Amino acid sequence: MPLLALATLEPWLATIFWSSLTIAFYLLAKQLYSRWPRWWLMPLALTPALLIVVVLVVHANYGDYLHGAGWLLTVLGPVTVAFAVPIYEQRALIKRDWAVLAIGMVAGTLTAVGTSWLLATLLGLNGTLRLSLLPRSISTPFAMLVSQDIGGVPNLTAVFVVMTGVFGAVLGDLLLSWLPIRSSLARGALFAIGAHGAGTARANQIGPEEGSIAGLLMVLVGLLNVLVATLISLLLH
Amino acid sequence: MTAHRLSVRFRYALHRSRTGQIALLAAIWLIGQAVVHVTGLPLPGGIIGLALLLFLLGSRLMSPLSLRRGANWFLAEMLLFFVPAVLAVLNYPQLLGVLGLKILAVILGGTISVMGVTAMTVELSGNWRARHAASRSGNT
Known part of the structure; x- marks a missing residue:
């Protein structure tokens, strides 16, 4: 050739x-x-x-x-900037449901970091590999930043984010059929906080309300994680 | 033609041009990069650009119509731009063995937990708030 x-x-x-x-x-x-x-x-x-x-x-x-x-x-830089538009357009929803959304984001983030750490430790994974696994539930541009901040390998995190997205969209459907969930707020949150962009795409197929909630939450939870990780790395150094 | 009419025509053209909006978003990102470079803030230029754009939209200095098409394009095609990061898996051939299975287990277990906890937390706190609001309005 x-x-x-x-x-x-x-x-x-x-x-x-x-x-x-x-x-x-x-x-x-x-x-x-x-x-x-x-x-x-x-x-x-x-x-x-x-x-x-x-x-x-x-x-x-x-x-x-x-x-x-x-x-x-x-180009992921301008993509991050573009997230401002859906946040701004969903400001009525943020104003109405901010407390419930904030509780969901904190609970989801703590669970993501906690279970990743626990399962990785149980299976004997540690060091930079374990750190790279922590931010895998959030959207890639944010996850790579967090990974960098906490001492992981951003490229490995990108691989794990993709795996989370591919399996998350399928797992989300299974969970929705098991769990007693009625509100579109909870259905959107499940996909956005569990499986970032891929989950948001699936939430959009379920309904427009789930889709816009997921789109908004995906960004907010990513931002929350980046800000917390930046603070942590500033405190550590 | 007055400056005002020129600016109206420019805005009208921008509202319809996806390419122009993509360029505008890229310009806001470059401003964010410049701010980081000058001030030495520990945040990436994209996050600064996002904050700047939220301020411009919130203060009505800029209309979402000037950006919606461009932003939707970036968000819809986002996956393309991180494909090169995913190929990093080529540098870790050990992921194809037992190590890969362990990582898969962490990801599956972690994702199920995150989804379950998040959805139930939002559902229950939403229900609690609805009951709380109902009992409050019932009292008055």
Whole structure:
């Protein structure tokens, strides 16, 4: 494969190759998932999986890929800014239900950090790996920041966030059929605080009210975690 | 053409242009980056930009119409932008073995707990508040 070998050697070709491949696989996964909504076809899972196959086939490594398509990560900055719009548009809901939402966010965050720490310790996982597991319930841009603050590996956290999202959307449906939950507030909170963006997408399919509650909570809980982690790291250093 | 009419036309064009709104959000992020660079705040530029934008919207200096299309685009396509981070799994081949199964167990167990606790907390505190409000209005 001379063309593919070239694509991993020339820097500008590598950028075009890996970037367009990433975007193409992402668009393909989106199309497939909208037609067949199976969990393993979620763009979140399928896009990285296809790219990993290509990286292995052309005998490249993560460094090569990152040189070519790493610039996409920079766009997570403007994505964080964009979250201001849904927060602002849901201000009536925040005003009405702020107490219940705050209790839910604190309970969810404490459970996330507590169970991750406990289960990881029980299974003999420790050090940076255990720290990288702690912020996996929140949205990736926030989770990577928290991971950095508390001494984890942001890239590993990104992998765990994705795994949480893929399984969380499925687990959320199961839990909803077991638990005695009537309010759309609780259904939205379950998906947003348990499985960030992937959960929010699932909540949107259940109903518009669940969807907007989830979208809002996903951002607020991410922000809460970032602010708390920043405080903790300032206190520790 | 007066300056006022120019600014009205500009705003009208911005309300309809997704590309313009995407550029505006990127510009707010760059301002956030610059603030972090100058002040040395321990927060990333994105969070500063988010706070700045909330202030602009809350004080009505900026209309959500100037940003909604762009923001919706960023949020809808968010997954694309962290794909490169997920490929970091290539650097950890040991995740494919027993270690990976242990991590999977932590993630499954943790996620079920978070979802259960969160949903029940919100449901119960919502019910409690509804009863509380009902009994209060019943007394008056």
